[in-house]
Amino acid sequence: MAKSPAEQEATMVANLKEKTGKTLEQWLKVTAKSGLSKHGEIVKMLKADHGFTHGFANLVAHKSLKSDAGSAADAGEDLVAAQYSGPKADLKPIYDALMKAVTKFGKDVEAAPKKAYVSLRRNKQFAIVQPSTKTRVDVGINLKGVAPTDRLEKSGSFNAMVSHRVRLEDKGEVDKELVGWLKDAYEAS
Numbered sequence: 001m002a003k004s005p006a007e008q009e010a011t012m013v014a015n016l017k018e019k020t021g022k023t024l025e026q027w028l029k030v031t032a033k034s035g036l037s038k039h040g041e042i043v044k045m046l047k048a049d050h051g052f053t054h055g056f057a058n059l060v061a062h063k064s065l066k067s068d069a070g071s072a073a074d075a076g077e078d079l080v081a082a083q084y085s086g087p088k089a090d091l092k093p094i095y096d097a098l099m100k101a102v103t104k105f106g107k108d109v110e111a112a113p114k115k116a117y118v119s120l121r122r123n124k125q126f127a128i129v130q131p132s133t134k135t136r137v138d139v140g141i142n143l144k145g146v147a148p149t150d151r152l153e154k155s156g157s158f159n160a161m162v163s164h165r166v167r168l169e170d171k172g173e174v175d176k177e178l179v180g181w182l183k184d185a186y187e188a189s
Helices: 005-020 024-034 039-050 054-065 069-074 079-083 086-102 176-188
Strands: 110-113 118-121 125-133 136-141 164-168
Touching: 005 024, 005 054, 024 039, 024 054, 039 054, 079 086, 079 110, 079 118, 086 125, 086 136, 086 176, 125 176, 136 176, 164 176
Parallel strands: none
Antiparallel strands: 110 118, 118 125, 125 136, 136 164
16 A cells, blocks of 8 residues: 555655765754755755755755645644735635545545645645746646647746646636646546
C-alpha cells in the first residue's frame, strides 16, 4: 500500500542525514544563516552548493519557510482562506468549483495546502491550484507526454513540479475539458 504524504515526508526527514550528511534541524540552521527568504532561492542554493536532489531541497525549503501544510497547521493558519483573501477573494468560487470536481475522482484525493497554492495528491501530486494574480487562478497539471494546446500550455517557469498549466479567470472555465485533464493526471498518479 502506498504511503500517505505525511508518511512520505517522515521517511524523507528520517533519511535526510544519511543522504545529505545533516539532520533537518542542522539544515534549517544552514538555510537561516544563508539569509535567503524565497523558496526557489533556498532550493537552488541547496542543490548547487550542497548537492541536494530536488525532493530533499524542496522539503528543507518548505520547512525553513514554514510553508508546508504541517508547519502551517502547527501555526494554526488557514492557508486556503489566506490565499483567497483581500484582492484575490473573488477567485474563491473558481477554487471551490475545482475542488468540487476533483473530490469526485475518489476518496483518495488529498488537498495539501501550502502558503501559495494547494497541492492535489493521490499517491503523488497530480495537480496544483494557485491564485497567481488578483484576476487569475493557475492550475498546474502533471500530464507527462501530453502535447500542449492553446489552453493546456507547457508549465514553463510556472512550477517545475507540474508539466502543464491552465489559466482560469472564471468558474465557468472549470469545464469538462479541464476536469478530463485533471482526471487523467489523477489516474496516472
